[in-house]
Amino acid sequence: MATDLRLDARNSAAPESVRDDHVTADKSSLTARRSFVTLFARYDRQLLGAVGIGVFLFLWWLGTETSVVNPKFLSPPQDVYDALVTGLSPGGELRDQVGPSLRRGLTGFLVGLGLGLVVGILVGSIRLLDKLIEPVLLFFRSLSILALFPVFLLFFGIGEQSKIAIVSWAAFWPIFVNTTNAVKGVERILINAARTLGADRFYIFTRVILPAAVPNIFPGIRLGASYAFTALVAAEYLGATEGVGIYIRSSQEAYQIPSMYAGIVILGVIGVTLNLVLAAAERRLTGWQLGLTSR
Known part of the structure; x- marks a missing residue:
């Protein structure tokens, strides 16, 4: 008890400026913690995503470094990075293959987007049409795109048209x-x-049905973009002389495994970038709905 009284006496006898400094320091620390919590709450998806990518790269490196996975079959991330930088540098082979693949993928996706929206709106709006063609659409939707490759080749040949048609078909259905x-x-x-x-x-x-349907249409558009670039690689195997798919296959045949994975990484980056663009467009066009449902 006597000790507590002496401590209280010392604190009460402390200069006013010292107490003010302690209060200011406590307020600054509290403000910094609140700012960090606010920043984390605002960008938690990006921060946690970056951490997830870092963990994935570390496990990838650890698996190849400890030979848990044979480095001959799965190249270490640093080797893939070197192949990526070399391939994308001026005069690099991979750099020359990105343009043709982007052209095919985006063209096919836009064609599938237009057809999917128009046919989907017609079928969804006209009940009789929906019942009439539902069995036909269900049949074609159930077919594997690989089984239809010969059909596309017969109708469009081995040129660009068949590859764009395959990509459009893949993007159309979702x-x-x-x-x-x-x-x-x-x-x-x-x-x-x-x-x-x-x-x-x-x-x-135009003012009721379409605005109410747009928020539920966008997930299909994003899925269609993913399907389009997934089908692109298979489409480029059909007689193409350029493209990332051909680059991946030729690298595998020449046993240039880091270059093969570099091509795969490029396809992933293209897909993620397109998804981010579509997600931004979705937020822009459906922001009013977020404002209504977030309360």
């Missing part, structure tokens, strides 16, 4: 299915309310 379900899934209460207020069919379709 976009079509999501668009159809999104249009059919618009709540009837919204449509009935617009009709009660005297809106005509065109107004209801």
